[in-house]
Amino acid sequence: MILFGASGHCKSVIDIAESIGERISVVYDDNPKAAAVCHIPVKKYMDGTDGTDESWIISIGNNRIRKKVKEKLQCDFGLLKHKTATVSKWSTIGEGTVIMAQVVINSCTSIGEHCIINSAAVIEHDCQIENFVHISPNASLAGGVTVGEGTHIGIGACVLPEIKIGKWATIGAGAVIIKDVPDGAVVVGNPGRVIHDQ
Known part of the structure; x- marks a missing residue:
């Protein structure tokens, strides 16, 4: 699974994934502030980024930003x-x-x-x-x-x-x-x- 958004909310999403044994491979962000979140690598998102064969979660707490990000991503979303x-x-x-x-x-x-x-x-x-x-x-x-x-x-x-x-x-x-x-x-x-x- 891939996450988009290396915010504080991202840390909570990682905890959820770990509770059920779901592996997070990478966290993408438009403007990364750190190299990793909870030891998971953070990379700058670019259009056409690899990983569209995996399911994604938008790990951003702001509802309006989450909607904007959803509209730009061409991928399958998980739960x-x-x-x-x-x-x-x-x-x-x-x-x-x-x-x-x-x-x-x-x-x-x-x-x-x-x-x-x-x-x-x-x-x-x-x-x-x-x-x-x-x-x-x-x-x-x-x-x-x-x-x-x-x-x-x-x-x-x-x-x-x-x-x-x-x-x-x-x-x-x-x-x-x-x-x-x-x-x-x-x-x-x-x-x-x-x-x-x-």
């Missing part, structure tokens, strides 16, 4: 799930997504492509998570929640059942979401309130 994560057999996970340690994803949930489901997050039954979403550590989504493309759910946030969160929104750390959130909104507090919208 990484930490060995301690629990994912219902009735749920689906899209390519390029990483599922970190102690995550719980319950029945009939759909996780899109190139998402980050971070450590100890809980996603209950019947949730719909679109592409390029980041669910931060210890965030909890109750049943039937919908999260639009590119949205970031902050650390420790709670989302009540059947809530719809729009695209490219930001839910602040520890926020409690009790009503629907429009596209592009920034929501903080308990109960959650919009402090910025499109």
